[in-house]
Amino acid sequence: DAGVIQSPRHEVTEMGQEVTLRCKPISGHDYLFWYRQTMMRGLELLIYFNNNVPIDDSGMPEDRFSAKMPNASFSTLKIQPSEPRDSAVYFCASSLQSTEAFFGQGTRLTVV
Amino acid sequence: DAKTTQPTSMDCAEGRAANLPCNHSTISGNEYVYWYRQIHSQGPQYIIHGLKNNETNEMASLIITEDRKSSTLILPHATLRDTAVYYCIVAPLDSSYKLIFGSGTRLLVRP
Numbered sequence: 001d002a003g004v005i006q007s008p009r010h011e012v013t014e015m016g017q018e019v020t021l022r023c024k025p026i027s028g029h030d031y032l033f034w035y036r037q038t039m040m041r042g043l044e045l046l047i048y049f050n051n052n053v054p055i056d057d058s059g060m061p062e063d064r065f066s067a068k069m070p071n072a073s074f075s076t077l078k079i080q081p082s083e084p085r086d087s088a089v090y091f092c093a094s095s096l097q098s099t100e101a102f103f104g105q106g107t108r109l110t111v112v
Numbered sequence: 113d114a115k116t117t118q119p120t121s122m123d124c125a126e127g128r129a130a131n132l133p134c135n136h137s138t139i140s141g142n143e144y145v146y147w148y149r150q151i152h153s154q155g156p157q158y159i160i161h162g163l164k165n166n167e168t169n170e171m172a173s174l175i176i177t178e179d180r181k182s183s184t185l186i187l188p189h190a191t192l193r194d195t196a197v198y199y200c201i202v203a204p205l206d207s208s209y210k211l212i213f214g215s216g217t218r219l220l221v222r223p
Contacts, residue, residue: 004155031209033210033211035213042213042214042215042216043150043156043199043213044213045210045211045212045213048210055210056210091155091156093155093156093211095209098203098204098205098206098209099161100146100158100161101148101156101158101211102158103155103156103157104155105154105155106154106155
């Protein structure tokens, strides 16, 4: 397996634009997590899914953020409209039955 | 909020053992201790986890105190590539499983 795959690796967008980050978890994993990392706040859990169902979205900062998992092999994190303070590295991770989580390489988002 | 306390930074000499402490005095009976690390510009990487017994794998050893209020991650022979931020996390092994990362310990391995 190629591991958790995130796309794009880098994204630069203008304030107000919609941004969609994508994640392909490891096949067979039943948990999927979205994290955001900044220098000021460290690694923050935004939302996680179990068997494609959102379990806890209490970390999603605002209504501008939304996440979906339409099937077991794909998830998206959408920001609409984007703001400069959303600039961060966004990580997706997956795990099987609450064991070790495997992280993707991240998407570095810059909102100008 | 993270339920663990770790030193902000540590250093050790290459080839020596690195012992990273973690305090988790409010750990619950169903919570495991997980360790992850993050090398610069990469995603976090799983190292090891345990409930109450000591654990060892190819990367490290985990020593958990009998009262489970603290633990130590041991890298037996640290290399320069072990320079990273190390995170100690407590989480249950059930449907409420989620990993909450604190600020971690920045380990610098010196040549």
